[in-house]
Amino acid sequence: xxxxxxxxxxxxxxxxxxxxxxxxxxxxxxxxDHDDCSDHDHGDPNAAYDPLDDESIDSVLNGSKxxxxxxxxxxxxxxxxxxxxxxxxxSMIPPGAGHNFDPSPRQLEDxxxxxxxxxxxxxxxxxxxxxxxxxxxxPNMTVINxxxxxxxxxxxxxxxxxIWTSPRCAIVMVENTYRGLAAVxxxxxxxxxxxxxxxxxxxESLDAELTDMLSGMSSRNFMVYHPAWGYFARxxxxxxxxxxxxxxxxxxxxxxxxxxxxKENNISVIFVQEQVSVxxxxxxxxxxxxxxxxxxxxxxxxxxxxxYVGQVLAEKMA
Ligand SMILES: [Zn+2]
Numbered sequence: 001x002x003x004x005x006x007x008x009x010x011x012x013x014x015x016x017x018x019x020x021x022x023x024x025x026x027x028x029x030x031x032x033d034h035d036d037c038s039d040h041d042h043g044d045p046n047a048a049y050d051p052l053d054d055e056s057i058d059s060v061l062n063g064s065k066x067x068x069x070x071x072x073x074x075x076x077x078x079x080x081x082x083x084x085x086x087x088x089x090x091s092m093i094p095p096g097a098g099h100n101f102d103p104s105p106r107q108l109e110d111x112x113x114x115x116x117x118x119x120x121x122x123x124x125x126x127x128x129x130x131x132x133x134x135x136x137x138x139p140n141m142t143v144i145n146x147x148x149x150x151x152x153x154x155x156x157x158x159x160x161x162x163i164w165t166s167p168r169c170a171i172v173m174v175e176n177t178y179r180g181l182a183a184v185x186x187x188x189x190x191x192x193x194x195x196x197x198x199x200x201x202x203x204e205s206l207d208a209e210l211t212d213m214l215s216g217m218s219s220r221n222f223m224v225y226h227p228a229w230g231y232f233a234r235x236x237x238x239x240x241x242x243x244x245x246x247x248x249x250x251x252x253x254x255x256x257x258x259x260x261x262x263k264e265n266n267i268s269v270i271f272v273q274e275q276v277s278v279x280x281x282x283x284x285x286x287x288x289x290x291x292x293x294x295x296x297x298x299x300x301x302x303x304x305x306x307x308y309v310g311q312v313l314a315e316k317m318a
Contacts, residue, residue: 047097052110056088060113066185069114069134071126074164075146075173077302079118081199082177082192086185090114092126092134095298096274099125099161112138116184118177121145122152123159144180146173153230165297166231167207167306171200206303210236210310217317219266223258223290225281226273228297232309243270243281250280259287269316271295271309291316 052060052067059065068079068089076089083089090110093101103111111117111134119127135143146163149172153160163169178196182189214236222229227242243250243258250258261267262284270285270292272278278292285292293312299305 047094047101049094049104049107051106052088052090052113057113060088066116066181067110067114068116068118068181069111069141070118070146071120071124072164073298073300074170074302075118075120075177077300078170078174078177078199079181082174082196083181084191084195086188086191087181092130093298095300100129101126103130108133108137111141114138114141116180117141117143118146118173118180119143120161120163121147122150122161122163123154123157124161128157142180142184144176144183146176148172148176153234160227160230162228162297163231164302165229165306166235167203167210168235169231170302171203171207174200174203202303206306207235209307213310213314214238217314219268219317221265221267222313222317223262223267223270223281223284225271225278226297228273229271229309232306236310238313239265241265241267243284250284255280255283255287258284262288262290269293269312271312273297 056065056067060067066083066087068083068087070076070079070089070091072093073091073095076091079087079089090107092103092107092111093099117134119131121127131143135141150163150169152163164173174196178192181192185192220237221239221241222233223241223243225242226244227240229240232238233240241258241261243254245251245254267288268290270281270290272281272292272294273296274294278294281292284290295309295312296305
């Protein structure tokens with residue numbers, strides 16, 4: 001009886017907060033590329049959240065596991081690497097969804113059980129739109145800023161939110177993940193410390209590998225559809241040129257302009273994401289004889305994914 005009553009209150013609370021979230025989210029400002037409400041933001045409108053199964057919910061409710069929420073999929077990899085068998089990680093932005101994704105009632109129900117939220121803290125539009133709802137829904141949830149210790153590109157509302165695409169930033173994010181888990185579960189801090197150290201060692205060797213791989217190239221420039229690779233470019237002395245113009249497909253005039261930019265800058269590679277239209281990118285690549293590669297900045301297998309990105313750049317820009 002007691003359980004039914006509290007779940008009714010939770011459902012009612014979610015309904016109220018969803019209405020509030022819808023009225024607060026959306027086009028609050030048009031300050032930069034990542035904040036417009038275009039469908040062309042790298043969002044898949046059919047992106048699906050995989051809800052917690054009954055077994056996971058039981059293990060969270062009985063205290064045998066800690067539910068940790070985050071904003072993007074690569075963070076769930078970091079959380080699982082540090083938290084090991086102690087944690088279940090969920091990403092509030094599901095695979096394929098973009099910065100302007102709105103969480104479903106089922107996601108909020110799962111979130112209401114989280115003990116910790118690893119916030120990107122890098123001006124991510126999704127967090128600007130929804131963090132207040134999350135903390136109102138789950139006031140006991142500890143919120144940790146993953147960006148603490150990272151020098152952001154831009155600041156405030158115009159900051160580049162994609163901190164996770166640089167392994168050097170990922171090392172800091174993993175350190176912050178350790179800090180969060182140790183805060184909510186101090187009894188297991190040494191377990192988390194050992195896991196974090198092991199994963200940081202892997203990230204450091206990835207960083208060394210990428211630094212070496214990307215050092216001797218004649219061109220430092222690459223094109224991307226959605227500018228998700230700013231931190232990667234900064235940390236390996238590269239330059240990303242974004243084709244996406246204010247979250248929209250390039251116009252025929254833009255295509256001509258980008259073909260010329262590609263020729264002038266000795267560009268051979270365009271990165272696109274599976275979820276977005278590749279029409280404009282393909283037209284541009286055909287115009288200068290370059291190649292289009294599908295790269296997902298939100299892939300779960302972080303180390304393999306970053307290594308692949310480095311290999312494509314090193315091979316094509318040599
Ligand atoms: Zn993005």
